[in-house]
Amino acid sequence: MRKAGHKEGGGREGGKGRARPVAVEDLAGMQAALVEARAAAAGEEVPVGAAVVRDGAIVGRAHNETVARRDPTAHAELLAIQRALAALGADRLDDCTLYVTLEPCAQCAGAIVLAKVGRLVFGAYDPKVGMCGSIGDLVRHPRLNHRVEVVSGVEAAACGELLQGFFRAKR
Numbered sequence: 001m002r003k004a005g006h007k008e009g010g011g012r013e014g015g016k017g018r019a020r021p022v023a024v025e026d027l028a029g030m031q032a033a034l035v036e037a038r039a040a041a042a043g044e045e046v047p048v049g050a051a052v053v054r055d056g057a058i059v060g061r062a063h064n065e066t067v068a069r070r071d072p073t074a075h076a077e078l079l080a081i082q083r084a085l086a087a088l089g090a091d092r093l094d095d096c097t098l099y100v101t102l103e104p105c106a107q108c109a110g111a112i113v114l115a116k117v118g119r120l121v122f123g124a125y126d127p128k129v130g131m132c133g134s135i136g137d138l139v140r141h142p143r144l145n146h147r148v149e150v151v152s153g154v155e156a157a158a159c160g161e162l163l164q165g166f167f168r169a170k171r
């Protein structure tokens, strides 16, 4: 029964108040990603979290580790994808949903396509580097051989506030 609910999330029209209904399992997945994001903030990492879910079970979760690893590529969703692939012993995640609190960048959007992630649910838009609708769209590029079903704006306010609070405290 994991196909219940609407395919589209809040989209861009969200703004104030509740956007159109989000499936219960998508809210649960985003909550798991938010838990990871909060753990990142506690460790001085930029608070972005991700979780990969298959048949209602989390098969990979991660938060940003760019500071701890001194690796600018150690983004939450990339690490979560790598962990999910390892946990499942698979080379594709077409039956999985990736939840991430922030719109993926070019690197991570590329990884999502390469790993053939079935669905992507993200929270806040990233107008500076987001490559899933903001400055470009790799995950739904018409000439790539894999296109991802995307739901955006899920718990966008909570996801965005974590980031804003983090950078405000840095200043």
Ligand code: ZN
Pocket (backbone or CB within 6 Å): 075, 104, 105, 106, 107, 108, 109
């Ligand atoms: Zn990224």
